[in-house]
Amino acid sequence: MKIGELAGRAGVTVKAVRYYESLGLVTPRRLANGYRDYTEDDAPLVHEIRVLSGLGIPVERTRPFLACLAAGQQHADDCPESLAGYREAVDELTERIEALTARRAILMHHLRQAAYRNSSIPVPDDEAHGKHGKHAKHGKHRERGEHPMSDLYRLPADLPVPEDDGAADHLPGLKMPRIELSSTTGETVGLHALGTGRTVVYVYPLTGRPDADLSHGWDSIPGARGCTAEACDFRDHHHELLAAGARGVFGLSSQDTGYQREVVERLRLPFAMLSDPRLSTAAVLGLPTFAFGGATLFKRLTLVIRDGAIEHVFYPVFPPDEHAQQVLAWMRDNPTA
Template identity: 50%
Template sequence: MYVGELAGRTGATVRALRYYEAAGLVVPRREPNGYRVYEPVAVRQVERIRALTGLGLSVEETRAFVECLADGGDTGDECPASLAAYRRAIVDLEDRIARLAEHRDSLRAGLAAATARMASHRGVRRRLSAADPSGLPGERLPPLSLAATDGRRPRLDRLGPGRTVIFVYPLTGRPGVDQPEGWDTIPGARGCTVEACDFRDRYAELREAGAARVYGLSAQSRAYQREVVHRLHLPYPMLADPRLTVAEALGLPTFEAGGMTLYRRLTLIVSGGVIEHVFHPVDEPGTHAAQIVDWLTET
């Protein structure tokens, strides 16, 4: 039979048959015109190769069975070399199973450890959510460096001389993007964009009143915040704290929404790396910057 017929009867591709020929497993004879002609036994040989490779053997590992069929065997299993090939394949498979079982156990251990860490971390977050920031005045800011939208990484305990205003907010929305489910029912959640804009509009007043610098701070990424700074034309940088490191260091209050842990709204007045005053709660985020201006002017 020719190669096309053999391919049709066995389901093998012509390319696979050429590969078996190159490996010396299923070798046709050549007619004077150059055509390949396969003997009837080639059907059983190709079927055996395909069955064994389907069980995980390599093409080379099927050689003993193919040669046994060529020597007159009915199934290719009857020869001593075939039995030896079975035994080697079983040993190799058992070794692979053992290695895979070790990998599985290592992955299970890693998953268990990660789950435990996350559960512990969620426990910390739950404790933080009930934190009361009224006792923060007099506390020093932690030596944490946060990514800012202006490309810098200011260290919180070394912000520079003069007073620094850090307004902490939950999450600024984007046009056309839905807020987390139930957002409007969460006390203090709404108003982040209007607050950011109020600080923008009163930025010059804040500076004149004695604020050497102004930062916004949230758990959103720097990339997210950079879009907000660009879209709202904010003259001050935002600080990104997606891991809530400041919350954990100072015990700032947080809340859960849409599967995220977010900061509750408050504002810190910092001088010399020490918290001088805390505004919390912030009931009117749209006019909060004016409240800060008044406080700075009076103190």
């Protein structure tokens, strides 16, 4: 048969067949006109080379397998020499895996050192990493689609925009319930006892960490992505919010206080976070939630609380990295007496 027919039957290119021939793995006879003439026995040889190459065995080291077929064995790995070839390939892969694993550990160490450099929270070791609270499993959630170790501080341009489903329409005018939540300051904050004047409480699903991914599908949930960017926006406009009449600003999520404290330290937030791991606020006030990864999380919204009652609600919130500025604009347009 001609070289093109052999290549087609074996599933390789003509160039590959010529390369195998140059190594002496396949030896066609030459016709009087100079054309190569391959036999039926050459097709399984070329096919075997292709299969073994796909497994990572170099073409040059397929000779024992081809010799096994040439000796009349039904399978190319029926011979002891073929088994030795397998073992050699496995040993090389093991060495490469060990080397790559060691390199990965060093890179992860540098990543964590850099990620927590500006935080007083100890850098988590390999055993404790990812076990920072109820939603620690979300440490693997990707905050940027398919891109691992994404930039939590910036948002991709193609995020889906959340729609107003009316889940917060009932909130304006409600009195704040008697709920006390743990604060990252170490104190307990009563939502019913925030005092006179306005207090801004922005509610968010969860924050990721720069040394961990957020899992696949997070970005596709409208309104889910952007908790870190939102916190930074409230940080950058905190003084302006106070000047516009806010008595204080709080972030609120279902993550535990230890997890939130790391966020406050790392982002240098000038305000405290409140932890509501049982979603008590959602149960009493009827705040909207959503399910993800086996957990129930708050949907993103912001409450402007005045004199113990909800004066205004921002829902849905988008884009989160500009939300503090939206709240600031509303407060300036609606000054207190």
